[in-house]
Amino acid sequence: xxxxxxxxxxxxxxxxxxxxxxxxxxxxxxxxxxxxxxxxxxxxxxxxxxxxxxxxxxxxxxxxxxxxxxxxxxxxxxxxxxxxxxxxxxxxxxxxxxxxxxxxxxxxxxxxxxxxxxxxxxxxxxxxxxxxxxxxxxxxxxxxxxxxxxxxxxxxxxxxxxxxxxxxxxxxxxxxxxxxxxxxxxxxxxxxxxxxxxxxxxxxxxxxxxxxxxxxxxxxxxxxxxxxxxxxxxxxxxxxxxxxxxx
Ligand SMILES: C[S@@+](CC[C@H](N)C(=O)[O-])C[C@H]1O[C@@H](n2cnc3c(N)ncnc32)[C@H](O)[C@@H]1O
Numbered sequence: 001x002x003x004x005x006x007x008x009x010x011x012x013x014x015x016x017x018x019x020x021x022x023x024x025x026x027x028x029x030x031x032x033x034x035x036x037x038x039x040x041x042x043x044x045x046x047x048x049x050x051x052x053x054x055x056x057x058x059x060x061x062x063x064x065x066x067x068x069x070x071x072x073x074x075x076x077x078x079x080x081x082x083x084x085x086x087x088x089x090x091x092x093x094x095x096x097x098x099x100x101x102x103x104x105x106x107x108x109x110x111x112x113x114x115x116x117x118x119x120x121x122x123x124x125x126x127x128x129x130x131x132x133x134x135x136x137x138x139x140x141x142x143x144x145x146x147x148x149x150x151x152x153x154x155x156x157x158x159x160x161x162x163x164x165x166x167x168x169x170x171x172x173x174x175x176x177x178x179x180x181x182x183x184x185x186x187x188x189x190x191x192x193x194x195x196x197x198x199x200x201x202x203x204x205x206x207x208x209x210x211x212x213x214x215x216x217x218x219x220x221x222x223x224x225x226x227x228x229x230x231x232x233x234x235x236x237x238x239x240x241x242x243x244x245x246x247x
Pocket of ligand 1 (some may be wrong): 087091095113114116136158161178179180184
């Protein structure tokens with residue numbers, strides 16, 4: 001039986017495709033190359049829950065994930081008191097991960113759970129100027145409540161900063177800010193920094209040229225505080241803002 005050149009090419013193509021598939025499945029299941037040493041050690045010592053292990057495998061931005069984790073671990077180690085909060089929750093992806101990293105803290109969630117408002121969008125430029133009220137509107141308070149069903153979660157549905165007073169007596173150890181727009185980010189930085197525990201951290205997502213509103217809000221706020229702003233190397237360039245420890 002003779003094999004034609006065409007058949008050989010076909011076999012080679014199928015073999016290459018199979019190899020690629022195998023490689024893809026292998027990296028999905030076992031690839032550990034983005035895992036920092038401290039995480040591997042914590043895994044080995046059984047300090048990471050199965051749920052968090054699964055979440056890490058699926059999370060697309062490993063560096064963002066590990067920045068969250070390192071901060072949560074530092075807060076535990078340094079016994080920094082306070083709740084967690086997130087401004088800009090959408091379907092609850094990052095809130096869920098932060099809660100898996102430390103489920104012993106109350107966690108305040110601020111979002112309209114209906115997308116952006118016209119009032120906030122009006123003054124935007126960059127990527128946010130292409131947004132309208134339908135972006136991030138495919139969520140709801142009820143679906144997020146079902147997904148984030150621990151009693152530790154405290155929901156503040158509605159327009160921020162008006163909802164901030166619902167948590168006015170709270171102290172925060174970690175605040176994740178991911179609202180995409182200038183006005184809520186500016187208001188959030190001012191409000192959350194005031195209520196941040198010494199040693200606490202605010203992590204703001206999207207500090208990059210696609211989001212001039214975020215850059216403006218962070219830069220303006222940076223002028224008003226003594227601590228430096230720390231830029232991060234995650235995919236969308238977050239920044240961290242710390243409240244200095246009392247000396
Ligand atoms: C990029 S999404 C948040 C993504 C989320 N952190 C995640 O893990 O998928 C931005 C969210 O900010 C919310 N948001 C923006 N401005 C707001 C405001 N002024 N008040 C309340 N929520 C706001 C939007 O409703 C939207 O759900």
